[in-house]
Amino acid sequence: MSRKIIIDTDPGQDDAVAILLALASPEEIDLLGITCVAGNVPLALTTKNARIVCELAGRTDVKVFAGCDRPMQRKLVTAEHVHGKTGLDGIDLPDPQMALQEGHGVDFIIEQARAHDGITLVPIGPLTNIGTALQRAPDIAAKIDEIVIMGGAYFEVGNITPAAEFNIYVDPEAADIVFKSGIKLTVMPLDVTHKVLTTKPRIAALRALSGPVGPAVASWTDFFERFDMAKYGSEGAPLHDPCTIAWLIKPELFTGRHINVEIETGSELTLGMTVADWWGITDRPKNAFFMGDCDAEGFYALLTERLARL
Numbered sequence: 001m002s003r004k005i006i007i008d009t010d011p012g013q014d015d016a017v018a019i020l021l022a023l024a025s026p027e028e029i030d031l032l033g034i035t036c037v038a039g040n041v042p043l044a045l046t047t048k049n050a051r052i053v054c055e056l057a058g059r060t061d062v063k064v065f066a067g068c069d070r071p072m073q074r075k076l077v078t079a080e081h082v083h084g085k086t087g088l089d090g091i092d093l094p095d096p097q098m099a100l101q102e103g104h105g106v107d108f109i110i111e112q113a114r115a116h117d118g119i120t121l122v123p124i125g126p127l128t129n130i131g132t133a134l135q136r137a138p139d140i141a142a143k144i145d146e147i148v149i150m151g152g153a154y155f156e157v158g159n160i161t162p163a164a165e166f167n168i169y170v171d172p173e174a175a176d177i178v179f180k181s182g183i184k185l186t187v188m189p190l191d192v193t194h195k196v197l198t199t200k201p202r203i204a205a206l207r208a209l210s211g212p213v214g215p216a217v218a219s220w221t222d223f224f225e226r227f228d229m230a231k232y233g234s235e236g237a238p239l240h241d242p243c244t245i246a247w248l249i250k251p252e253l254f255t256g257r258h259i260n261v262e263i264e265t266g267s268e269l270t271l272g273m274t275v276a277d278w279w280g281i282t283d284r285p286k287n288a289f290f291m292g293d294c295d296a297e298g299f300y301a302l303l304t305e306r307l308a309r310l
C-alpha cells in the first residue's frame with residue numbers, strides 16, 4: 001500500500017536524489033506534490049531545480065509549488081558554498097518547460113492534509129513551509145500521519161555552525177513549531193547521513209546506469225562531495241536527503257531511538273541546535289524517533305536498483 005506524501009525541498013543535489021528515489025518507487029510512494037522552500041539557494045532557484053529534476057525523470061505531471069522565500073522570523077542563509085551558484089552544479093541541464101502550480105506551497109500542504117485521511121510530510125530543507133502551515137492551520141496536525149525530516153544532529157553536532165545542522169539552523173522557529181507539534185516525527189540527522197557516503201564504487205555503479213538519471217546523479221555528487229571531503233577528509237560526501245525516502249521504502253535499513261529533541265531558538269551561539277536527549281537524562285516527552293545508524297551498503301543497493309528504473 002503506497003503512502004501519500006509531500007516532499008518539501010530546497011534542491012540541492014541531495015534533494016534531487018531524494019526526489020528521484022521517490023519517483024522511482026510508486027509501490028511505496030504516492031507523491032501528491034513537491035513544495036519548494038528557500039534554503040540551499042533562493043526560492044526562485046529551488047522551484048526551478050525541482051522542475052529540472054522532475055523533467056529529468058520524465059515526470060512533467062508532478063505538481064511543483066513555490067513556498068516560502070525566507071524563514072519565519074530571520075534572514076535567509078543559503079549554502080551556495082556547498083551546492084554551487086545554481087544549487088544543482090555538476091551538470092548543465094535544460095531550463096524546465098513544465099510550469100509551477102498556481103497557489104502557494106503552504107496552502108497546498110494545508111489543503112492536502114485536510115483532503116486525505118493521513119498524509120506524510122517529507123521536509124528535506126528548512127522547515128519554514130511546514131512550520132507556517134501548522135501555525136496557520138493547527139487543525140492539520142491531527143491529519144498528518146508522520147513527518148520524516150532530514151535535519152539536526154547529536155554526535156555529529158553541526159555543519160553550518162559548530163552547534164547546528166543547516167536545515168534546522170536556517171529556520172529554528174519553524175523547527176520549534178514542528179518539534180512541539182505532537183505529530184509523529186522521524187528524524188534523519190547528520191549522525192545517520194554521514195554514514196551514507198558517496199564513495200567511488202557506489203558512484204561508479206550509479207554512473208554506469210543506462211538512461212540519463214544515473215550519470216546525472218553521479219555528476220551532481222562529483223560536484224557536491226568536494227566540499228565535505230575537503231572539510232571532513234572523508235572518502236565521499238553524505239547523501240543526506242534520500243535517507244528520508246529510503247526510510248519510507250525500507251525502514252529496516254535504519255536504527256534509532258525514541259527520544260526528546262528540542263530546538264535552540266534563544267542563544268545566538270547555539271541557535272538551531274537539536275538538543276537531543278539520546279541518553280534519556282531528562283523526563284521530557286519523547287517526541288521524535290531519532291536515527292542513529294544505517295546500513296550504508298543496503299542504502300546504496302536500494303538507491304541504485306531504484307534509479308535504474310528511471
Ligand code: RIB
Nearest residue numbers: 012014124125166167240
Ligand atoms: O545539512 C544537510 C541539509 O542541508 C540537506 O538537506 C542539504 O540539502 C541542505 O539542505
Ligand code: CA
Nearest residue numbers: 012015124125
Ligand atoms: Ca535539502
